[in-house]
Amino acid sequence: MSNHADPTIPLNMPATPRKVNRWRKWRPYLIIAPAFLLTIGIMYPFLTAVWYSFTNYSLTRPTFEFIAFKNYRIILQDPSFWNAVSVTVRYALGAVAVEMLLGLGIALLLNQEHWLAKALRYVLIFPLMISPVIGTLIWKLMMSPSVGILNYYLSKIGIKDFPWAASQKTAMMSVVLVDVWIFTPFVGLLLLAGLRSLPRAPYEAATLDGGSAWFTFKTLTLPMLMPYMMVCLMFRLIDSLKMFDIIYAMTGGGPGDSLMNFSLQAYFNGFLYLNLAYGLAYMIILWLIVYIISQVLSAYWGKAQKRAVGQ
């Protein structure tokens, strides 16, 4: 097939034994080794957690024994567990729903070109950067019956002595309020970035075709924004299911057990009742839920990305 000049060395085997560059071969593994080892170091406690949850390890007992699924059986029959389920789910759904809507709203509002919108884009992030505990402290002060400013203004419009976190009825909304205050900027910033990265051409076409604002929003903006919303949803949903800081700082789980979500139950069982294994069982269940959600939402995110590009 080819006509090439005769080489002066045989084209099949080299004359000298093959030298191998070992460096090149092992380099990728060496580079990633530290991070890998660190991760193993973190996985180890996780694995022991799973193991311990199958025991009755408690700091009140000198020894412990393997009791398999007993902890889990007890949990599933424990009314506190089901209360925790209710609290966790209500907190997560409430917080996420408000944050997604409010975040989308603020993103749309800030996406405009007038000076107010542009200036306030920079300030959007502030609450997000504050530690949730500190943020809760701030709101707790504002909600304080004695020195709090909220009740002061509320009394001016006829609502007296709003109990905020002191009453079982209003405690949930109080903590959700703090969550919303801190984390709406997360959704807002991400969706704003998404809005600003949308291509102009479809919108120009829609204007020519004479579509209403709602129409363009529904058929153009929303689908193209879907991948960003999926990312927000995933991060916020998982974080709010796990939430500990805000509730602990606000009321420590009360009043009563109105705010005892999974993480708080784990804390109480593990560190206050010293029944570490039982507390771990709570966390394993939570982790399973979180894992499943992350897989499901990741898959949806992938689909949403594809659909957004297919437009």
Add this chain to the structure above:
Amino acid sequence: MASNAVRRRLQTGISSILILAYFVFSLFPILWMIVVSLKRQSEIFTTRFIFSPTLDNYMTVLFGQNVAGGTGAIRTDFGGSFINSLIISVTAVLISLVVGVPAAYALARFDFKGKNDLAFTFLSLRFAPELLVIIPLFIIYHKLGLYNTYTGLIWVYQLICMPLIIWVVRGYFEDIPPELEYAAQVDGYSWWHVFFKVLLPLVSPGIAAASLLAFIFAWNNFVFAMLLGGAQTNTVTVSALSFLAAEQARYGEMAAASVIAALPEVLLALGIQKYLIRGLSFGAVKG
């Protein structure tokens, strides 16, 4: 056409009102906190915004002097907590960088078996419930003597910092075309030289942003510090909460403590506005 202009004016007006409403909601608590922190004990219970400011609360909080007088327990060493937070957060981020940046490169460039699994394992650390890890670590740390130590906390903080660094910096490495590395190699630079002289300068904005964000999240952490740290390693977040535990009405000092705890990161965030989106979404969104 006048109606169009009017409609647009109205739209701008309404949206401005809505925007302002949100930002009142968003910023008022912070401003109010600053106001309270500057108020004298005597004026605390008033709701006036015009008052004579004082730095007494800050002095008391930072230096433990009971400047303002009055009743109440002596507070914990808040200034000390501030330093603890600083040491732990900075070191945690530095270690995450040393370990994470090469890992980010490896994930961006190399193709090896189990690469995606490894990448998602790094990410899953971010989603792990903290208490799930804390309870066994509590036992392990007591056995190893890492309870209430800087080392112990810095190690756990990797859970927060490392996934962020890896995923965000990976995106920045992926943005660099491989030909650039080839060119530098052909120019006579060994792989290490290429990494340090060519690649790192190009990803440095991403590294800076990811580091700042990781620092902020480490600084803000509460649970790890509370449950795996002790009196000597109290961080700012734990200390701030202990103000509440002590049943006193020293609201001014609480406010001052909150401001001291919150302000640094708010200011830092201003510096990374440009790279914030990539950092917050772990690289899922290229802002």
Add this chain to the structure above:
Amino acid sequence: MARVTLAGVSKKYGKTQALDNISLDVKDREFLVILGPSGAGKTTLLNLVAGVIEPTAGEVFFDGEPVGHLEANQRNVAMAFESYALYPNRTVYENIAFPLQAPGRKLSAQEIDQKVKKVAEILGITHVLEHKPGEISNGQKQRTSLGRAMVRNPRVLLLDEPLSHLDAKLRHHMRTELKALQSVLNTTTLYVTHDYLEALALADRVAVINHGKLEQLGTRDEVFGRPANTFVAAALGQPEINLVAATVKAEGTELKVASEDGLISLPVPAQLKAAVRALPTASVTLGVRPIHAELATDDGRPQVHGHVYAFERFGTKGILTVTAGQNRLVALLDKDQALPVNAPVTLGLDAGELMLFHPETGRNLAYA
């Protein structure tokens, strides 16, 4: 300066075979052009010689010594990339100076300055030395990339489609410049392109690559005048060579090849008769280059009668497409020889330049 040899080199990416068993030899100081369509594997080949990737099979030799274990920075090659690969945070000056500052190269700042300025002058980019790549035009980026490759004295110079992103005028100019540079530099050069005109203008020899396989390695005349197969024949020459499915017929003592409708009929050249007789079937592919087809005159050449399909002006030339029964033939004429569409026309073909290819493998029967 070095002789570069590839022995059985293959590169596989997952399931894709980028290079398949390539063996070729580049003489010392030779200018070898690697010609092929996009995706043929040309860049992969250069990358293998440079050492930035490793072959899945086979070995690369410089002057007979295997270099597989040497990393790119140890091979003393220089490369200009198709995408330029300029360091975006460094100025043009610093980009060109970068290779001279590599660890192990002990040059004084003064020497470096001299070399950089000299190269910049040759390439005409002295006025942009202080600019960053983001601020200069494609042509200037191109020349910076070349400058960076030229500023050292490498054993092998690798150029990957250095002119493909330039506009036609600049490309023509740079082609001439490269030709002049070639003699100045006097380095073994591997030059990749998909433009056959560049190949013919610059090459000592041409390696034609398609789908990772080496189709032919030969001098310009060999590759153009005696293409190894239909692919090579079609790759060089514009307009493309006319390829017609034909059958072999015996007319008395004469052997002829003709299209099915008999409208195109040519005698088999003497040197190909044996190969033609050795064919398994009577089918064969016939090849005539457009430059070997003219408007018929009474000179006894084989003729083809047909109708004009189209005439296109092409600078000083004109491309005449003729429909003859089932087939179309393209002839390269002068721009003044225009003819109206559908007019009857007769072409005269140069029988001596007729090429015959195996109907299935496409191999040139001259190489049987």
